Amino acid sequence: MIRAVAFDVGETLIRDDRGWGAWADWLGVNRHTLSALVGAVVAQGRDNADALRLVRPGVDIESERAAMEQAGRGEFLDESDLYPDVRPALAALRDAGIRVVVAGNQTRRTAELLRALDLPVDALATSGEWGVAKPASAFFTHTVELAGVAPGEVLYVGDHPQNDVVPARAAGLRAAHLRRGPLGHLWADSEEARAADWRIGSLAELVDVLRPR
Incomplete structure (x- = not known):
């Protein structure tokens, strides 16, 4: 589950x-x-x-x-940087009783910017804050701690088969490959992507997969 x-x-x-x-x-x-x-x-x-x-x-x-x-030309994020399915999907998962966390290979500054967007999530952290990045197994150990449940009860969602799907599964998590962005499309039919528990084209699809029947 x-x-x-x-x-x-x-x-x-x-x-x-x-x-x-x-x-x-x-x-x-x-x-x-x-x-x-x-x-x-x-x-x-x-x-x-x-x-x-x-x-x-x-x-x-x-x-x-x-x-x-x-120089005032550093990292910046606002609502326009989010994919349109993000807020609805995260909110729907939380409404379904699923804990929602964000954990990616980003800087400390990106973590600050993401928190400022006030996404409907329960916890958020980045590799820059942890001092370890994907695909290292320690990154997924931190992710499980952030999730607060057993590894097998955590689903990691990402676009990069080698950085997301393979190491997440090796760490005992479930994995979903998202066919989005250059990496997601380029490696969509790779052996690594096919190893995912689910292969999806949008976060709305993920909600449909996980929503209790």
Whole structure:
């Protein structure tokens, strides 16, 4: 029985367009160029941050992120960054008696911005706050603690089969692969995505799957 659902953030709850656009502007490269490079490194199974390293070899990403913040061009989120099915789905799951948490590979600043959106969730944390990121097993240990139920009663939802589905299942959680964003679509038919307990195209589908009959 699923008693808690934990959600990834990027391309699960929020669009990544704004963030990548800000990086392109900061590094002085055409937005389409950086977008294409992100797609290329993702297709190669590499970290999407490698796209930044292709644009500027040797770049210190954390230093540049700090410089962006200082220049007033740092991370930013508002309601327009959320996918339209997010609030209704999270609210519906909570109404069904399911604990809803958010746990993704994001910075401390992103955690602050997400909390400011006042999403209908019971708890929220990011890898930047925990000091450990997916696909490390310790990330999912923290996720289970955040969920407050047994691992087998937690469903982790994300778009990245290698970062979300495979390690979540290895840690004893259930997993749902969301066909959303570049990664979600590119790897939708991969062996890793097929290993998910559920494969969905929207969060509304997830609500239908989990809603008590």
